[in-house]
Amino acid sequence: MQIKHTLNIGILAHVDAGKTSLTERLLFDTGAIDRLGSVDAGDTQTDTGAIERQRGITVRSAVVSFTVGSTQVNLIDTPGHADFVAEVERVLGVLDGAVLVLSAVEGVQAHTRVLMRTLREMRLPVVLFVNKIDRRGARGDDLLDDIRRKLAPHIVPMTAVRDLGTPLARALPQALGTDPEFRTRVAETLAETDDALLARVVDGPFPSADELHTALADGTRTGRAHPVYCGSARTGEGIGALIDGMTGLLRPAPTDAAADPAGADPAGAAPPRGTVFAVERGTSGKKTAYLRLFSGTLAARQRVTLHRHGPDGTRLAYTGQITALHVVGRPANGSNGPGSARQLAAGDIGAFTGLAQVRVGDRLADPAGRDDGPRPPHFRAPSLRTLVRPRDAAPGAASRLHTALQRLAEQDPLIHACAEPDGTTSVLLYGEVQKEILAATLAHDYGIEAVFEPSRTVCLERPTGVAEAHEEMGRRAPSPSGFWATVGLRVEPAPRNAGVAFRYETELGALPHAFHTAIEETVHTTLRTGPHGWAVTDCTVTLTRSGFVGPVSTASDFRGLTPVVLGRALERAGTRVxxxxxxxxxxxxxxxxxxxxxxxxxxxxxxxxxxxxxxxxxxxxxxxxxxxxxxxxxxxxxxxxxxxxxxxxxxxxxxxxxxxxxxxxxxxx
CATH class of the missing domain: 3.30.70.240 (Alpha-Beta Plaits)
Structure with missing residues (x-):
C-alpha cells in the first residue's frame, strides 16, 4: 500500500519505565521485526551502542519504523536518564507527537514530570501509556488520580484493566460506539475544556460517537486532552489499542510542499528546510546524519547549506553536496521519484552522507540563506564542567583524547569540548552519569582511559556598568602594547538572555574587512574568560575607534590588541558572577x-x-x-x-x- 502519511513519534519515559521494550513490541506486533529483542539480553533494535547494551540504558536517540495501513510511523527512542535531557529536548523539535511511558508500579516519577512539562512547553500532542500492568504492585485508579494531579488534569482512560498486578492482566479497549458509560465519561472530560461541547452535554443533543472521536482527536492534538492506554510491553497486552491511538489521534506530518506555503518560492516550490537531530560515525570514520525535513524535497547529489550557532553565539554556515541519502522506513527500490527510498519529502526522516562538517543541531536552509522554518527548542546549557586528561602520559595521548572528545561533541555539541593551555580538555556536563558514559565510551570506542576531575558548577559574568578603553598607535610607532593598530571599545550591559552583541560606531569600510573580522572574532573569544574567570554574557561591545597603517598593519595586530583593550574596559565596567x-x-x-x-x-x-x-x-x-x-x-x-x-x-x-x-x-x- 502506498504511504500517504508519515508520523514521527518520540517514545519518552523515566529511566526503567520500559520505553525501549515498548519500542521492540511495537515493531514486532506490526511485523517490522520477526523477533523480540530484550534490554537484558542487549539485542534491542534501538540500543545499538556497546555502552547502551552493557548498561541497559538509552544514551543516543535512534530511529526505527513500522507501517500501519497507509501511515508510516517513525519511532524515535530517546534517553530516559535526566543527565541526557538535552538529547531528549533536541529530538522534540522534529516530532509530531509523543508517547509518554509510565510504570504501573512506580507511577509518576520525578523525570516523568520533567518530560511532561517539556512536552507541554513544546506544544506537542501526548498520548500516555501505563506499562507493566502485569507486575506485582501495579496500581490502577489511584495511579490515574496521580496522573491527573501531577501530569495532566484532563486525561481520558482508553482501556479497562482486568486482573491488575497479575500475569493474567488484560487491557480491554473501550469503544465510544458500543459503551454508553464510556461515551458519557469522555464527553464530560472533553467538555471541561470545550464550551461548545459542554453546551451539547448539558442542553443536548448529546454528541455522537463520531463527534466525540473527532473532539478527542482535536483535544489530543492541541494538548487539551491526553488519552491514557494501559498494557504490558512484555506480554503485548494493550499494544493494539495504543497503535490505534497513535495513528488515529496524533496529527500526521505534512507530506508535500503545500504544507509550507509561507516558505514557498515564486514558482510554488518550497525550499528544503530541516533539522539534523542525530549523527553516527561508522568504523571507517564516515559520518551519517539523520535529518527531519519540514518542507521541500531532498535527494542525493543535491547541494545544501547547513547553519549552526557557535559557542559564542556567532552564526556559522557551510555548503556541501549530499553523496547518498536513504529515507528511513522505505525499502530500496531503485526509484528516485516522490515517496521513494532516495528522495526525502516533507515530514520524512532521512539518513545522508557527504557533509564532513555536519553536527547535531545543524539546520538546513536553501542556498539563498533563508532559514525561517520551524524553530528549534531552546536547549539549556549544561551546568557542570570537568577537565579530562589521559591516564597515559605518553606523547600524543592528550591530542588523541581531545580528538575523541571533539568527535563525541559532534553527537552532543552542548558538551563543548575545548582544549586547555595545560593540555587537558574541558567538557560541559549535565550530571555525573553522563561523565561515566563519556569515560566508558572513550575506553570502548577509542581505547583511551581518561581521568575526569571533580565537576564544577559553570558560572557566568555580566557587566555591572558602562566603560570604555582604547589604545592608539602613532604615525610612526606602534601602540604602547606594541601593535600596529588602534582599537577603542565600549562595554555595556544588555538585557537578560541577550547574549553578546558586537556593534560599530566607526565608519564601515574605514578598516579592511579582514581587520574588522579580526576584531569581532577576538571580542567573542576574549569574552569566554572574564575578569573572574567565567564567560561574560548579556553585554554589548561597541567599536568606538580604529586605525591602521598600510602595509605595516596586519590582522594579527588587531587580534593581539583587542584583548588588551577589552580587558581594560571590562575591569572598568566591573562584572558580577x-x-x-x-x-x-x-x-x-x-x-x-x-x-x-x-x-x-x-x-x-x-x-x-x-x-x-x-x-x-x-x-x-x-x-x-x-x-x-x-x-x-x-x-x-x-x-x-x-x-x-x-x-x-x-x-x-x-x-x-x-x-x-x-x-x-x-x-x-
Whole structure:
C-alpha cells in the first residue's frame, strides 16, 4: 500500500519505565521485526551502542519504523536518564507527537514530570501509556488520580484493566460506539475544556460517537486532552489499542510542499528546510546524519547549506553536496521519484552522507540563506564542567583524547569540548552519569582511559556598568602594547538572555574587512574568560575607534590588541558572577517538613512556597544547580525514601566570585 502519511513519534519515559521494550513490541506486533529483542539480553533494535547494551540504558536517540495501513510511523527512542535531557529536548523539535511511558508500579516519577512539562512547553500532542500492568504492585485508579494531579488534569482512560498486578492482566479497549458509560465519561472530560461541547452535554443533543472521536482527536492534538492506554510491553497486552491511538489521534506530518506555503518560492516550490537531530560515525570514520525535513524535497547529489550557532553565539554556515541519502522506513527500490527510498519529502526522516562538517543541531536552509522554518527548542546549557586528561602520559595521548572528545561533541555539541593551555580538555556536563558514559565510551570506542576531575558548577559574568578603553598607535610607532593598530571599545550591559552583541560606531569600510573580522572574532573569544574567570554574557561591545597603517598593519595586530583593550574596559565596567539555579518541587511526608526545609536551607535553597498539609507537603523554591545532586542524595534518608523531587533550570543568581561550587556543593575555589 502506498504511504500517504508519515508520523514521527518520540517514545519518552523515566529511566526503567520500559520505553525501549515498548519500542521492540511495537515493531514486532506490526511485523517490522520477526523477533523480540530484550534490554537484558542487549539485542534491542534501538540500543545499538556497546555502552547502551552493557548498561541497559538509552544514551543516543535512534530511529526505527513500522507501517500501519497507509501511515508510516517513525519511532524515535530517546534517553530516559535526566543527565541526557538535552538529547531528549533536541529530538522534540522534529516530532509530531509523543508517547509518554509510565510504570504501573512506580507511577509518576520525578523525570516523568520533567518530560511532561517539556512536552507541554513544546506544544506537542501526548498520548500516555501505563506499562507493566502485569507486575506485582501495579496500581490502577489511584495511579490515574496521580496522573491527573501531577501530569495532566484532563486525561481520558482508553482501556479497562482486568486482573491488575497479575500475569493474567488484560487491557480491554473501550469503544465510544458500543459503551454508553464510556461515551458519557469522555464527553464530560472533553467538555471541561470545550464550551461548545459542554453546551451539547448539558442542553443536548448529546454528541455522537463520531463527534466525540473527532473532539478527542482535536483535544489530543492541541494538548487539551491526553488519552491514557494501559498494557504490558512484555506480554503485548494493550499494544493494539495504543497503535490505534497513535495513528488515529496524533496529527500526521505534512507530506508535500503545500504544507509550507509561507516558505514557498515564486514558482510554488518550497525550499528544503530541516533539522539534523542525530549523527553516527561508522568504523571507517564516515559520518551519517539523520535529518527531519519540514518542507521541500531532498535527494542525493543535491547541494545544501547547513547553519549552526557557535559557542559564542556567532552564526556559522557551510555548503556541501549530499553523496547518498536513504529515507528511513522505505525499502530500496531503485526509484528516485516522490515517496521513494532516495528522495526525502516533507515530514520524512532521512539518513545522508557527504557533509564532513555536519553536527547535531545543524539546520538546513536553501542556498539563498533563508532559514525561517520551524524553530528549534531552546536547549539549556549544561551546568557542570570537568577537565579530562589521559591516564597515559605518553606523547600524543592528550591530542588523541581531545580528538575523541571533539568527535563525541559532534553527537552532543552542548558538551563543548575545548582544549586547555595545560593540555587537558574541558567538557560541559549535565550530571555525573553522563561523565561515566563519556569515560566508558572513550575506553570502548577509542581505547583511551581518561581521568575526569571533580565537576564544577559553570558560572557566568555580566557587566555591572558602562566603560570604555582604547589604545592608539602613532604615525610612526606602534601602540604602547606594541601593535600596529588602534582599537577603542565600549562595554555595556544588555538585557537578560541577550547574549553578546558586537556593534560599530566607526565608519564601515574605514578598516579592511579582514581587520574588522579580526576584531569581532577576538571580542567573542576574549569574552569566554572574564575578569573572574567565567564567560561574560548579556553585554554589548561597541567599536568606538580604529586605525591602521598600510602595509605595516596586519590582522594579527588587531587580534593581539583587542584583548588588551577589552580587558581594560571590562575591569572598568566591573562584572558580577552568577551561578545557575534550579527551581524545585519536592513532595514529602507530613512529619518530614522540618528536617527537609532545614536541609534545603543548609544547601543554599530559597524556599518560596509550602502547600498541602492534608496527606503530604509540597515544598517549592530555588536551589543552586551545584547543590541539586546533594539534595537528591540526602532527601531519601530524611523521608524514608518517600520524597518525590523534581527540578528544572530557572536562570541564575549573583554570588561572590569566590563561592562557585563543585558538583557535590563544596567550594570550587
Amino acid at each position: 552568577y551561578e545557575p539555579c534550579h527551581a524545585f518541587d519536592v513532595d514529602i511526608p507530613l512529619d518530614a517538613l522540618p528536617a527537609v526545609t532545614s536541609c534545603l536551607a543548609a544547601l543554599g535553597a530559597d524556599i518560596g512556597e509550602t502547600a498541602g498539609g492534608a496527606t503530604s507537603w509540597l515544598v517549592k523554591g530555588v536551589i543552586p544547580a551545584g547543590r541539586v545532586r546533594s539534595a537528591e542524595l540526602r532527601l531519601p534518608g530524611l523521608t524514608r525514601g518517600e520524597a518525590l523531587w523534581w527540578s528544572r533550570p530557572c536562570g541564575d543568581r549573583p554570588i561572590s566570585p569566590a563561592s562557585p561550587r563543585t558538583a557535590d556543593g563544596t567550594p570550587a575555589r
